[in-house]
Amino acid sequence: MNSPLPLEGLRVVVTRPKVRAAELVAGLRARGATPILFPAIEITPTKDLERLDQALAELPAYQWLVFTSVNSVALTWQRMAAIDLDPQSHPSLRVAAIGPATAAALRERGVEPDFVPQVFIGESVGRELPDAAGARVLLPRAAGARPALPRILRARGATVDEIPIYRAVAATPRPESLDDLRQGVAALTFTSPSTVQHFVFILRHAGLDPLALPGDPVVACIGPVTTAAAQGHGYRGIIEAEQYTAEGLLRLLEEHFTEHVS
Numbered sequence: 001m002n003s004p005l006p007l008e009g010l011r012v013v014v015t016r017p018k019v020r021a022a023e024l025v026a027g028l029r030a031r032g033a034t035p036i037l038f039p040a041i042e043i044t045p046t047k048d049l050e051r052l053d054q055a056l057a058e059l060p061a062y063q064w065l066v067f068t069s070v071n072s073v074a075l076t077w078q079r080m081a082a083i084d085l086d087p088q089s090h091p092s093l094r095v096a097a098i099g100p101a102t103a104a105a106l107r108e109r110g111v112e113p114d115f116v117p118q119v120f121i122g123e124s125v126g127r128e129l130p131d132a133a134g135a136r137v138l139l140p141r142a143a144g145a146r147p148a149l150p151r152i153l154r155a156r157g158a159t160v161d162e163i164p165i166y167r168a169v170a171a172t173p174r175p176e177s178l179d180d181l182r183q184g185v186a187a188l189t190f191t192s193p194s195t196v197q198h199f200v201f202i203l204r205h206a207g208l209d210p211l212a213l214p215g216d217p218v219v220a221c222i223g224p225v226t227t228a229a230a231q232g233h234g235y236r237g238i239i240e241a242e243q244y245t246a247e248g249l250l251r252l253l254e255e256h257f258t259e260h261v262s
Contacts, residue, residue: 005032126152184215
């Protein structure tokens with residue numbers, strides 16, 4: 001007789017945008033869980049990308065191009081294609097990625113990142129980026145992103161051109177998704193502060209209490225920044241992944257429910 005899978009029969013909410021949810025959804029299913037797709041955010045480019053286009057046209061003036069998300073990589077490459085720019089034509093430019101998913105997005109586009117920090121948060125990029133003193137850094141990222149990264153780089157003597165190129169806005173949930181939550185779930189997964197913020201907003205707007213959902217779900221966060229956001233919105237008893245990746249989040253859920261199995 002086969003042993004039960006570690007998350008057998010558990011309903012787990014995935015709040016990532018649909019285009020970014022595949023790895024987490026597949027991992028949940030492989031462990032026996034039922035993923036409840038509830039995209040809390042949508043990624044929309046900012047209305048004016050002229051600043052980004054101008055900066056990309058001046059790439060030889062930069063020593064570092066720093067990416068803090070897969071979304072920033074995808075949108076930057078779209079703009080490069082739109083202005084007929086080949087990033088490989090600037091071999092002296094170094095590229096940094098905040099973590100493995102962002103690094104993988106670069107490799108998919110033929111670029112091997114020159115730097116990935118040990119800990120996948122903005123503060124680590126700021127503190128550990130090599131040769132920051134005197135460097136000019138291009139930082140295309142989300143509007144309203146936390147200020148820690150550019151602040152640390154500037155304190156180290158870098159010139160940082162921070163350009164907002166997209167926004168994470170609240171998604172419109174399907175009625176069936178809200179019904180799924182009303183039926184009870186075992187866990188909520190959050191992979192960024194914006195997924196927390198907009199999940200809470202969507203549920204309250206729909207007349208649901210995000211802190212008292214049926215099933216008394218555990219709240220699982222991908223890392224300390226997301227955990228802080230969840231705490232700020234009133235969540236308690238949060239569990240946090242040691243590795244700030246989708247795989248780390250899956251391992252966290254597996255360990256948690258294995259330890260708490262009745």
